[in-house]
Amino acid sequence: MNGITVILIAGVFVLELGIAGLVYNRNLVKMLLSLEVSFNGAILLVLYISWMLFRPQLAGSLVFFSIVLAIGEISIILSVLIYMFKMKMLNELDQDEIEDDEK
Amino acid sequence: MSLLLDLVFIVLAVMLVVFGAMTVFHRSLVYSAVFLAFLGLTNAAVFYILGFPLLAFIQIIIYVGSGVLFIIIAVSMLKEPKVARVNAGNEVALAVFIIAFAVALVVSIGIVPASTGYVSVQGLLQYIVSNGEISIFVLIAVLSVALIASISIAIREDQQ
Numbered sequence: 199m200n201g202i203t204v205i206l207i208a209g210v211f212v213l214e215l216g217i218a219g220l221v222y223n224r225n226l227v228k229m230l231l232s233l234e235v236s237f238n239g240a241i242l243l244v245l246y247i248s249w250m251l252f253r254p255q256l257a258g259s260l261v262f263f264s265i266v267l268a269i270g271e272i273s274i275i276l277s278v279l280i281y282m283f284k285m286k287m288l289n290e291l292d293q294d295e296i297e298d299d300e301k
Numbered sequence: 302m303s304l305l306l307d308l309v310f311i312v313l314a315v316m317l318v319v320f321g322a323m324t325v326f327h328r329s330l331v332y333s334a335v336f337l338a339f340l341g342l343t344n345a346a347v348f349y350i351l352g353f354p355l356l357a358f359i360q361i362i363i364y365v366g367s368g369v370l371f372i373i374i375a376v377s378m379l380k381e382p383k384v385a386r387v388n389a390g391n392e393v394a395l396a397v398f399i400i401a402f403a404v405a406l407v408v409s410i411g412i413v414p415a416s417t418g419y420v421s422v423q424g425l426l427q428y429i430v431s432n433g434e435i436s437i438f439v440l441i442a443v444l445s446v447a448l449i450a451s452i453s454i455a456i457r458e459d460q461q
Binding site for chain 1: 428
């Protein structure tokens, strides 16, 4: 096993850590951070696979667009969270609390 | 591939996993966001070594420099919430699933990589401009809408 293979394994683990964080955490900001962790693992895997398959430019452009779109996603989600927190729609940013309020 | 490069890859891989785990499982939101910034920086280093210098710069300047710092500042403004979690009964099953899925994915992709490729900044920019005009316009439109929406949401006062 050489060094670059370890990067592949680390990318898979980072992707799965993000997915596990989405399942494990019940806090909205923590869920957003877990989503970003899985995003980092996913773009690492895309670049690694393209590096293996000799298609680096296509994957590079895809990752370029996905990084920029992730910033838009972060800004929208955090704005909504700040608004809900400011208007006291949320007290703890807790998913369970939101589900209880909806019932 | 030289022994030094192998060593660098192993250190970067360990840093990726550690920073990812700290981001997901740390109790403080601010520290989690800081570890996410470190994860982005480590990812940028891997991109650079794999031969994608433009993506490494974009990852540092746009993702870490604006996105993650925005998360840190926004979370710092909020009252630090109590971190609630799912019941810990099925943590072992989740860990087993993660390891099994990782092994299956690594085996399915194949553990022997091909030779390295290098994509220059100019080459990648030329490829994006020549093949993705529509994507660039859509991206500009989406980002403009996101910017306007986030500003209008953030400055909105209570209507009641």
